[in-house]
Amino acid sequence: MDPAIAIVPMGLGHLRQVLDLGHEVFDITAKPYTSWSLTSVAEHLDSPDNACWIALDSDRVVGFVLGSMEFEHRDDWAYLEWIAVSPDMQGHGIARRLVDVCSEALFARGAKRIVTDVENRNAASSALMTRSGFTPAATVTLFVRPNPTEPEPDPDEALPAVAPGTKRALIRRGRLAGEGRGAR
Numbered sequence: 479m480d481p482a483i484a485i486v487p488m489g490l491g492h493l494r495q496v497l498d499l500g501h502e503v504f505d506i507t508a509k510p511y512t513s514w515s516l517t518s519v520a521e522h523l524d525s526p527d528n529a530c531w532i533a534l535d536s537d538r539v540v541g542f543v544l545g546s547m548e549f550e551h552r553d554d555w556a557y558l559e560w561i562a563v564s565p566d567m568q569g570h571g572i573a574r575r576l577v578d579v580c581s582e583a584l585f586a587r588g589a590k591r592i593v594t595d596v597e598n599r600n601a602a603s604s605a606l607m608t609r610s611g612f613t614p615a616a617t618v619t620l621f622v623r624p625n626p627t628e629p630e631p632d633p634d635e636a637l638p639a640v641a642p643g644t645k646r647a648l649i650r651r652g653r654l655a656g657e658g659r660g661a662r
């Protein structure tokens with residue numbers, strides 16, 4: 479753990495750096511329903527029950543976690559939706575500190591469970607969540623059926639990203655319910 483890195487609540491003044499760091503590190507092609515955008519960050523900050531924290535190295539944002547008490551139709555479950563650490567600061571326990579402070583805030587607000595989802599090739603995120611006390615509860619596989627009239631897709635071609643806010647909309651409509659049943 480690096481004591482020089484302070485973990486503080488996220489404010490509006492951190493928005494630009496948080497957005498840029500997310501664009502730098504999130505692989506939005508891994509899960510095509512996942513979108514990272516100003517909307518996703520602003521929705522969190524706008525929510526009165528948000529649990530958003532940043533890791534600061536002086537005045538540079540080197541990590542963040544965005545969580546809230548909003549998870550599908552369960553008022554007593556919380557959602558840790560986004561977490562990231564700058565590539566040059568990874569491996570120093572910063573994400574563990576962010577998960578802990580976010581989780582403590584959500585439990586203190588009455589969350590019975592905290593849910594998060596991890597793409598199965600994301601080894602760093604899986605290790606982080608496992609070490610932070612999360613256990614796998616359900617797995618959803620994204621099945622894709624190509625249009626036979628379209629040319630054969632290039633297997634290396636990235637799946638298209640979807641519009642900002644779509645992931646949250648899908649969650650609200652229950653399309654991702656399989657991922658959410660039981661703490662992920």
Ligand SMILES: CC(C)(COP(=O)(O)OP(=O)(O)OC[C@H]1O[C@@H](n2cnc3c(N)ncnc32)[C@H](O)[C@@H]1OP(=O)(O)O)[C@@H](O)C(=O)NCCC(=O)NCCS
Nearest residue numbers: 503560561562563568569570571572573574602603605606
């Ligand atoms: C996932 C991520 C936030 C981890 O940040 P980090 O600050 O490097 O993580 P930490 O140093 O706190 O490590 C947490 C634990 O995970 C382990 N870990 C971290 N990266 C790992 C890797 N690549 N492979 C295996 N284990 C890893 C650490 O050893 C540590 O375990 P320990 O506490 O037993 O030592 C960072 O890799 C990242 O920003 N990735 C890109 C964004 C992303 O995928 N976010 C998740 C989806 S929202």
